[in-house]
Amino acid sequence: MDGLTEANLRALAGARSFERGLGYLDAVSGVDVGDTRVTATVHGTERYEAELSSDGPRGLAGACDCPYGLEGNFCKHLVALGLTVLAQGDSLPRQRKAARERAEGLDAWLSGLSKDELLALLRDQIAEDRQLRRRLELRAATARGDLPAVRARVRELLDIGPFARFGYVEYADARAYADRAGQALSALRALTGSGRAADAMVLAREAMRLLAGAVESVDDSDGRLGQIGADLADAHHDACRAARPDPEELARWLAGHVLGEADDLTDIDPLDYEDVLGEPGMTVLRKLAVEAWRGNRTGWAEKYLMERVAAAGGDVDALIAVHAADLAPNGHTHLVIARELDGAGRPDEALRWAERGIREIEDLAAVDTALIDHLSDRYTQANRLPEAVTLRRDHFGARRTLLTYRQLRAAAQAADRWQAEREEALALLRADARRRQRSRYDGPVLIDALLDDGDVDAAWRAATETGADERQWLTLADQSRVDRPADALDVYLRLAEPLTRQTGNAAYEQLVSLLLNIRDCHRHLGTPNEFTPYVTALRTAQRRKRNLLRMMDERGL
Template sequence: MTWFTRRDLRDLAGDASFDRGLEYVDAVGDVRQLPDGVVASVDGSDRYRVRLRQRDGLDGDCSCPYGQEGNFCKHCVAVGLRLLKRGRDGAAIPAQRREVDVRGYLEGLERSALVELVWAHAQEDAALYERITLAAATSGDPVDLDHLRRAVEDLQTGWLDYIEVEEYAESAHRLVEAIGTLGLDHPAEARTLLERSIDLLMLTRLQAEDGFRVEEVIADAMEHYQTACRAAPSDGTALGKWLLRMRLEDSELIRYEGFADLLGTDGRAAYRADLEEFARLRPDDVTVRWLREELAQDQGLDALIAVWSERLTSALDYSRIAKALAAAGRPDEAITWLERGVADGRHRDPAGDSLVNQLCEFYESAGRLADRLQLREERLAAVPDGDSWKRLKAAAVSDRVWRNIQPRALRVLEKSVKRASAWMSLPVGGPDLYVHALLGEGMVDEAWLVAEKHECHHETLKAVADARGKFYPADTVGAYKKIITRLINVMTSDSYREAAEQIAGLKPLFQRAAMDFPAYVRELRDIHKRKRNFIAELDRQRLPA
């Protein structure tokens, strides 16, 4: 039976999935009719289960990862194409087509015959048997709690692949729903069974290739559990301890809000006490710290700051507290916390710029410009980078103030160059920053000496060479020769092209310096004659042969 066309399949799947579905038609197997459509299997990287339904047109789902996201996937397309292939031309068959009246047949059977029919099928169909067994266990008088307990314990399992996790999730969902209905008349028993179910499901989700499917079942179980707790309140202390244990496993999946009205005074106290004990035992645990912050938020900003202030390991910790206080309209306290961070030396942290910038803004608003300038100087001394230099210079409110601190600031950069040389590496600062700072101050000769003495990036060499070239073109030629040699030694197409472009631009400079440009080019050609790509770039620039 088909109730759709190829166009329907393409519209639902999109062109890409439809085209890929064409490749899977021969992988379709075990197609079976159902009252509202078909079920089939498709062999891909795994064997997937596909269900196509007649619901105001065509609808379908698949157990593959893409299908589980709600998409009409290539496997759905393949099953649809397989059905259409069975027809003559793939034309749609009217939805009103008369089918065998299965329901009427069943209604006409004697009770005993119907029981035998269902029982025979249940012995061959595990899912059907499970449904019937759960219905019998929960509808009897008394309820078969032993069977339900065994079913709950069976939720323990090993590793589940995509196919297995789909079957597992469907089975677990049926069990959870059955226990949920039990909660209407037996809430205490349902609560105990659901609590154990959640325990086991939380473990299983970590052993599943698609843990999200198990988490969906956990969410359903949690709703039923909360309903059962409201109908038959449990011991608050026990509930608080259990809730914390679950939230330490997944604080996003298990939310505190859903239990706020169920815990009571004893439950909240137990939750808090155990959380504090975990904080003592696991002070570096991120989840524990986050749960404590979450709990403190309900008690106000001061309680939250008390938690934050227990762990002040970086400038960001002080900055976070100050931001919260400033947002609450408490700027004086914000300044106190930032100054405490400075006193603890956190403004010298690599990430201390947030603390320094915040405190400088407060100082500026309060007219404490001298304090702002001092803090900027200390930051430059600790982290001599371009940002610290620019912000210090901006903090100098006049040329007179800048002239006073400029020598000290430049000495800081000079020391950073010496540290870089001593360690044979380039930390923050280094010769490049020092050279650019000197150029910015108009100290070209000093910048040139630093660039000559230390290894600088070729962009830095260009900057200082261009500045010095106005008066000493021969020096500039020497600097550019160094840059060009570096580029050639990189030995890539891009570096060869850039080197050739730099060489071509040097001709006027050679002329100003009264130096032999053609001789320089010939020398390069001779030295690097085996570098054919470089020679080709020289030719492309029409440089002397």
């Protein structure tokens, strides 16, 4: 198989999955080698089906029905299958050739059979394979237009009863149930394709309702049923396009569906049906949307339906009314309205809504920061720079973070007011730093702000007075190694000491980096002779950590 190498398996899986795959070599069974594909069963937490093919990146692709594999990952089971195949070595080309010959031989034999012989063969298979028989029965009922038989079979296929343990379909059985639901979907599409779109439309609606009721009792971790729900909606749409149902009846169904629980599964957008509804159907849909929204102005489904029909009609005022009836306390809805008005070419109204959002927020610390950014941009564009500064100052006062400090600085610099604003902002941060308890990982914002300003000396003084976290001390030392080597050396030694008690390559890499900085500080101080005994003692004390010593050797330590 092209691309099947240990290096490619490792590259596709990643180091962790590759290493875990080594532990599953004895769990691979039933290896079936084809011309371009290899399949097998791998026994893990459950029994999984794995397949490798030569049509992916590096000439190799894989698929597995384990949870990790269903997310599109190259899993440990595929690694185990690949390594098992590689272990067969020289026999692999011979197996592929044999598989190709078997397939060609089977095709040639089938091609030589008469119609009666083929029918006899198929009847034998039907007698032995109940699932095959049921699938073919459904296809036959669909082909002859036997709607009662198709409906009965669709209901049977969507019944969770045969798979449910104590009323719930567990993950191990969910795939089999999803496969049956997929058969129902195929039958509906076949109805439309055979000229019975009206029947397919009716059955699709029933299938959506049944599947929505069933999905709550199925472990759909891999999303198969969710996809089938979306595909059912597409099948219904296709059937409606072909059948051209009464537009007013379709509008009533769409409104009821969007407002009902089944839409959680299918996620139907009524505007997708605009070409089928036409103006008569859209008129009814708008009327139903308005009635539903007036009855429940804060309902999610009611708002969604009203928003969609308002958007379809280009009715910005109706859309604004929907949003305004349920304003979020953090100002997000005000921002949505402002953007809609901007898009409609009504910037003055948009600005008023954005300003209203700021006024109506009780706690500016909880504001949707996108609203602050939006309003600040509008002030800047209108050359209302003092108002942008005021907005950023108020936001910084409520949420004193490095980001809000930077945003205040940018606004104040644009207005040529940064010096005064900076003193007030730093005073707030100093007060915060004095009140805060010291933390190893969460130092004062004051230190970050001073470093961001490039005021390293002030940052050193603040860190000495109020404390700093390890990240801040390291940044201070890195930025001061040339000008303040003695201070930087103290920091590096202090940070290195706890790392000497840790194990693992991540800790070793950090320690080696600090050792290089310590050596550099001694060089700037003119005391390289002091570094040699320090690192010698360290190597002696850490002699059991072979990876650490190897890393030190590689860096000349």
